Amino acid sequence: MRIAFDHQIFGWQEYGGVSRYAYELATGLAGACGQDVNIICPLYVNRYLAESDAVGLVTGVRVPVFPKSGRIYRAVNAVLGWPGMRRFRPDIVHETYYSTRTAAPKGSKVVLTVYDMIHERFPENFSIADPTRREKAAAVLRADHVICISEQTRKDLVEFLGVPPEKTSVVHLGFTLRPQGSQPSQDEASDRPYLLYVGNRSGYKNFDGLVRAYASSPFLQAEFDLVCFGGGEFNARERDAVEKLGAAASRVRQVAGDDSVLASYYRQARAFVYPSRYEGFGIPPLEAMSFGCPVACSNVSSIPEVVGDAAEMFDPSDTESMCAAIERVASDEARRAELIARGRARLDVFSWQRCAQQTLDIYRRIAA
Structure with a gap:
């Protein structure tokens, strides 16, 4: 053909x-x-x-x-x-x-x-x-x-x-990441434990909802940075939102790089968070699973279809639900190990x- x-x-x-x-x-x-x-x-x-x-x-x-x-x-x-x-x-x-x-x-x-x-x-x-x-x-x-x-x-x-x-x-x-060249070191990736967000932050991606959940948790703010990979530098509205919600500006950071840098961030993150209100598919959770990073994600649109039982899910419109799910993944070692194992098995489907x-x-x- x-x-x-x-x-x-x-x-x-x-x-x-x-x-x-x-x-x-x-x-x-x-x-x-x-x-x-x-x-x-x-x-x-x-x-x-x-x-x-x-x-x-x-x-x-x-x-x-x-x-x-x-x-x-x-x-x-x-x-x-x-x-x-x-x-x-x-x-x-x-x-x-x-x-x-x-x-x-x-x-x-x-x-x-x-x-x-x-x-x-x-x-x-x-x-x-x-x-x-x-x-x-x-x-x-x-x-x-x-x-x-x-x-x-x-x-x-x-x-x-x-x-x-x-x-x-x-x-x-x-899904595929194609890392090129040397991998960034831990110091290049972050000097504190962090939660990872990847990609565009506009509208339905619900980045504001994630910042709201992060800012509402004394535990998450004390223990983890929130690192946003890609999507361009924070604009004035996003910086103002972080400040108004009470999150420390130094703890919410934007970074960028190629696939090799992204792979390093996935490997070293405490959890990958995917708060979107809608996705046609959603490759980033699979990418996170492929690097042994546990996933917390929305329970709407196609996302459950993709992640199956290999993620901690939350209602993206409910700050308390999102915060609780992220805290479970970030703090519970047994749950983290379970999600990492389920994530590896889930990859066989795709x-x-x-x-x-x-x-x-x-x-x-x-x-x-």
């Missing part, structure tokens, strides 16, 4: 969950599944493609990132990618993000992956000018089949866009090889 992935995500995302998924899926299909796979992105910025050693997987060249480069590369790739698609003559074109137009040649079946319905469920968190909802709806309507990364995402897709359930399938993600094989089964079904 000839399978093409389009340019969309690779032309504007250097690192990130969506491009990692598309890259891991493509390499799995080409490798373990033995399919003829081509990522057709004439101009790409993506680091996963740049660091790939898979011969012949990518058609394109890496280009630099600069202000508004994603928008420019998207327009150029839409033109330059078309001849490559026609030459490759794919049976399946897997679109890597949402667009009103397809790159698929006539006769190719189109598959689209929907990662979440956050824009539809939380429209107040996004600008009216954000085109994601419109482009997603157009791409879903156009696709021959839609893959959802969780049952929660599929339910929301059917609810918000009225997609026939038979046009959808659920394929869970795998792999990129399994994701690739289940996706290939869908391709074969719709191409028949």
Whole structure:
């Protein structure tokens, strides 16, 4: 089977969950599944493609990132990618993000992956000018089949866009961290025990709720820092919120780095906390489990579907519930050991090889 992935995500995302998924899926299909796979992105910025050693997987060249480069590369790739698609003559074109137009040649079946319905469920968190909802709806309507990364995402897709359930399938993600170079030492990571939060802190991610729970606990403030990895430096609103809630500003810190630095923070954290009110899937808890870090997380949307019984769960809208769950994981050695063991067992459910094989089964079904 000839399978093409389009340019969309690779032309504007250097690192990130969506491009990692598309890259891991493509390499799995080409490798373990033995399919003829081509990522057709004439101009790409993506680091996963740049660091790939898979011969012949990518058609394109890496280009630099600069202000508004994603928008420019998207327009150029839409033109330059078309001849490559026609030459490759794919049976399946897997679109890597949402667009009103397809790159698929006539006769190719189109598959689209929907990662979440956050824009539809939380429209107040996004600008009216954000085109994601419109482009997603157009791409879903156009696709021959839609893959959802969780049952929660599929339910929301059917609810918000009225997609026939038979046009959808659920394929869970795998997870991978790719540490490069030397690992940071304990001193580089933190000089105090800490709780770890990873990623974007806006809106539905409920970072404010986590700070509120942390600030309400004399035990947590006395014994642990709250370290936030990635997501950019704290803005003025976040700094003010920390101060107003009574948390010591020196104990709530933001840090950044590549996968090797993140891996070190996971390994050394007392607990990983995931307070989100909604997720299409949620890879960070699996990443934490893979490094032996116990997880405390929300009990809503797709998160229980991902973590199973391998996490201490809480109601993300209830400060006392969140605080109590974090305190249990941070203070109870027996519970920590239990969660670490369950986390290792939970990882067996998720792999990129399994994701690739289940996706290939869908391709074969719709191409028949």
